[in-house]
Amino acid sequence: MKTININLPQNGYDIYIGNGIIKQVTKKIKSLDLKKNLFFVVDKNVYELYSSQIDLLIKNYKGKVNLLVVEASEKFKSFKTLELIYKNLLENDYSRDTLLLAIGGGIIGDICGFAAATFSRGIQSVQIPTTLLSTVDSSVGGKTGINFSNTKNIIGTFNQPNFVLIDVNFLKSLSKEELLSGLGEIVKYAFLTNIQFYKYVKKNINEVYSKNPKTFTKIIEETVRFKGDVVISDEKETGNRKMLNLGHTFAHAFEVETKFELKHGQAVIVGIASSLFLSFKIGLISKLKLDELLELIYIFKDEIRIGRINFDNAISIMQRDKKNKDGKIKFVLIKDIGNILIDVEANRDDIIYSLENGIGVFKWK
Numbered sequence: 215m216k217t218i219n220i221n222l223p224q225n226g227y228d229i230y231i232g233n234g235i236i237k238q239v240t241k242k243i244k245s246l247d248l249k250k251n252l253f254f255v256v257d258k259n260v261y262e263l264y265s266s267q268i269d270l271l272i273k274n275y276k277g278k279v280n281l282l283v284v285e286a287s288e289k290f291k292s293f294k295t296l297e298l299i300y301k302n303l304l305e306n307d308y309s310r311d312t313l314l315l316a317i318g319g320g321i322i323g324d325i326c327g328f329a330a331a332t333f334s335r336g337i338q339s340v341q342i343p344t345t346l347l348s349t350v351d352s353s354v355g356g357k358t359g360i361n362f363s364n365t366k367n368i369i370g371t372f373n374q375p376n377f378v379l380i381d382v383n384f385l386k387s388l389s390k391e392e393l394l395s396g397l398g399e400i401v402k403y404a405f406l407t408n409i410q411f412y413k414y415v416k417k418n419i420n421e422v423y424s425k426n427p428k429t430f431t432k433i434i435e436e437t438v439r440f441k442g443d444v445v446i447s448d449e450k451e452t453g454n455r456k457m458l459n460l461g462h463t464f465a466h467a468f469e470v471e472t473k474f475e476l477k478h479g480q481a482v483i484v485g486i487a488s489s490l491f492l493s494f495k496i497g498l499i500s501k502l503k504l505d506e507l508l509e510l511i512y513i514f515k516d517e518i519r520i521g522r523i524n525f526d527n528a529i530s531i532m533q534r535d536k537k538n539k540d541g542k543i544k545f546v547l548i549k550d551i552g553n554i555l556i557d558v559e560a561n562r563d564d565i566i567y568s569l570e571n572g573i574g575v576f577k578w579k
Contacts, residue, residue, distance in 0.1 A: 216435055220354070220442045222449055225374035229354060229438055233427055236267055236342065236381045239315070240275055248376055249313040249338050252279040253306070255299060255326050257286040257318030260344050263387050268317065280306045286321045288474040291361045299329045310334040313376070319345035320352035320478070324367065327358030331373035341375045344384040346396025346422070346430070347479050350403070350437040353378050355445045355458075365534050366466040372450055380438075382430045391477065393423055394517055398479025401510060402460050402486060403437045405551055411436055412551050416510050456537060456556040460546045461485030464572065467531040471523050480518050487511045488572025493547040495564045503550065511575060518576045525569050529562065 215232035230242070243252075252275065256268060261283045272279050282302045284295055303312065314337055316326030323341050330339035343353035359370015388396075397419065404415040414432075421429040441458065448455035465485030468476050476484070490511070494504040532543050543565070544557045560568075 216431070218435070218438055218442055220374070221446055222374065225356070225449075227375060227377050229378040229380065229442070231380045231431060231434055231438070232382070233431070234381065234383050235379060236264075236383070237271070239271060239340070239342070239379055242377060242379065243313065243340075246377065248340075249311050250277045251308060251312050252277065252315060253303060253308055253312055254279070254281045254315045254317060255322060255329075256281065256283050257322045257344065258283050259286065260318050260384070264344075264384070280308075284322070286318050288321065288361060288366075288469070291321045291325060293360065293362070295325055296329055296360060299325070300333060303329075303333055308333075308337075310337060312337040313340065314338070315340045315342060317342045317344060318348075319343065320348040323348055323353050324358050324370070325360060327356070327373050327375065328360060328370050330375075331358055331371050336373075338376045339373070341378040343378070343380060346385055346388060346393055347399050349380045349382070349385070349430075349434050350396060351399040351441065351458075353380070354438055354441050355455075356449070357451075364470050364531070366469065368534070368536055374449075380434060382427050382434070385430055386425050386427075388425070390423060393425075394514070395477040395479030397422060397514070398461075398465075398477075398482035400433055400437065401483055401514075402458075403440060404510060405460060405486065405507070405548060406457060406554060407436070407440050408552050412510065416513070419513055451537075453556070456544075457546055457554045459537065460548070460554065461487075461489050463532050463535050463537070463543065463545055464488040464528075464569070466535065467528040468520070468523065468573075470531050471528055472521050476518075476520055483511065483514050483518060484520060484572060484576060487575045488568045489545065489547055491571040492545060492560055492564060492568035493549070495567050496547075496558070496560055498547055498549050498555065498558075507548070507551070508575070515575050516577060520573055520576050520578065522578070523569065523573060525566055528569060529565060532565075 218229040314330045341353040343349045356374035359367040404412040465481035468481040547558045
């Protein structure tokens with residue numbers, strides 16, 4: 215089992231990565247002297263696949279414990295699901311001496327993190343991500359929240375977990391579509407980090423699809439270490455942490471415009487393509503560099519199918535992005551691998567160009 219420390223000044227915690235380590239959750243709780251009243255929130259699909267392991271955890275626990283199984287989709291990333299969590303906590307007499315454990319993908323992690331931040335003005339929490347996307351990205355860094363009024367993650371807060379436990383065994387049951395969604399965030403880190411990791415990702419896409427545990431572990435460790443360093447340097451996303459949104463301003467608009475038929479990670483890949491074209495259009499990269507950077511994106515050109523996008527609607531959605539200032543869209547763009555620019559503005563014609571060309575890489579439905 216590997217341990218990565220997120221060494222924040224006030225809310226530091228460890229991330230544990232291994233194969234078959236879910237059974238060590240309660241040992242970690244005890245060793246870290248966390249609250250003993252446990253409340254599990256589990257993705258319905260995960261519980262159907264792993265109920266025997268989760269039930270065994272609960273059965274063997276010597277203390278107060280309850281389980282809530284919920285639907286997990288962008289539709290349910292809402293006040294309604296948040297209310298359901300609050301209601302079950304109250305009905306089972308939980309208060310501030312509670313440890314909330316989230317078992318599921320990024321949607322479960324985001325909702326539970328927000329519930330933990332707000333119930334009784336704050337309770338302890340643990341993230342146990344079960345999707346590739348959530349292991350490499352959303353479970354780390356303390357971003358929590360829900361969707362509201364057709365806007366992604368617009369209501370939420372920063373709330374760091376007490377620890378994160380990543381058991382790569384959960385990933386063996388993922389569909390190719392879910393793996394592709396996780397690859398969206400992995401591709402993002404390939405552009406953010408360095409040429410060595412970029413080449414490794416480019417070379418090992420098929421190993422991800424083959425669910426190679428060693429490949430999973432290496433990629434998760436690399437991305438988590440990088441994100442951890444960024445979060446340590448800028449916990450509340452006032453500066454450097456904004457780079458982690460590469461492709462996301464476009465991606466969130468694509469998700470909303472397609473009514474979330476396009477999964478987040480797939481939308482991120484399309485969003486990165488659009489970001490590359492925008493970087494070229496405003497003169498940050500040459501045509502030669504654009505073609506070079508698009509090589510990793512082109513691996514997915516036949517894997518992703520995107521419905522028709524209304525560009526006016528997409529721009530309107532991007533204008534509601536929470537990272538904007540003074541009503542102007544702020545983009546994360548690229549000059550080269552590991553050389554990222556934040557808070558870049560662009561005119562409408564250049565945005566339309568990047569939408570047309572970014573989406574044009576992929577197949578239409």
